[in-house]
Amino acid sequence: MNSQALNGKRVAILATDGFEESELSVPKASLAGHGVDVEVIAPSGKKDGIRAWAETDWGETYEVTRTLDDAKAADYHALVLPGGLFNPDALRTDDAALDFVRAFFETGKPVGAICHAPWVLINAGVVEGRKLTSVASVARDLKNAGAHWEDSEVVVDNGLVTSRTPKDLDAFCKRLEEELAEGRHAGQHG
Template sequence: MALDPSNETRQDDSERRIEGARILIIATHGFEQSELMVPLRALRERGARVDVATPDAETIRGWKDKNWGDPIDADLAIADARMADYDALVIPGGQMNPDMLRMNTQAVELVRACERGGKVLAAICHGPWMLAEADVIDGVQVTSWPSLTVDLENAGAIWTDETVVVDDNIITSRNPGDLDAFVDAITTLVAEQRAELPVA
């Protein structure tokens, strides 16, 4: 279903309740600059701890305006990341980034672990390529950059042209123009899941 992020009261509640959440972003060279940096900054501003995992725990460089963009430092290696430690997994796009990540068996297994655990799994633009590679979207409604439509449908997904699509724990968006709705959807769903956790 498409998520309507216009409910201000719900969003305000979500922003308060995401305090203390842990979110993992996985990426490698060629990530779309805004699709990593906007969620990283916005989710941190909303109180989450956000880690960036790269294949070798090394600095990676983004892609911006048809050229190499800014570097970003890694917090850990993908091989050292455990979904048990996180509330959500976020996959930015950029054509190169997910195309290389889907050849990384540890990155693919993180996606599968996220889905098995019922945790928030969010991908934007070309990022849903990773969902197809991990075989977690059979029967799931998704969106993406338009050129991925056939790939995602071949993986069993139901593709739709929406700003943001939320199907159970999976969130997808099309492009950088959808980032506000994408981040709001992540915030809302993470908050809802954390609210259902037993109180310690």
């Protein structure tokens, strides 16, 4: 990826306690390595940081750049939603988080979601008619919400980038960076 195409772009990573550590740390490092300003956004009350889940136990605590109360989708070029089990389960019932996610779709900005993160997309009402992948346990939820699920390391549908698990992170980051470089997508919808 040509870093010049990404230099100066700004990406939000929306997460809360229990995100899968690699699904936040790897995209964040990959994007930052291309000159992207990456901010970690968390629900209100998480100003002291959010704690990762590292495969089988609690991981590191990550600094929060700003809370949802202080974040506006208009200030970012793209959104990343890491998975894990606890993180997307909490975010999918948070109205402010769902509004934040919907705003990216409404303005055609790229969105990346991995593992269980498509749960958040389902509750935001943005998956119907879209092609996605996810961890296998979320496949039925996506199909029930009207999405076309496929078992692939990465699926791209008009700016929406999805992957299954941490083993797919290289492909996920590569395609996310390509979509970010392309900019807004007319086919991205809320």
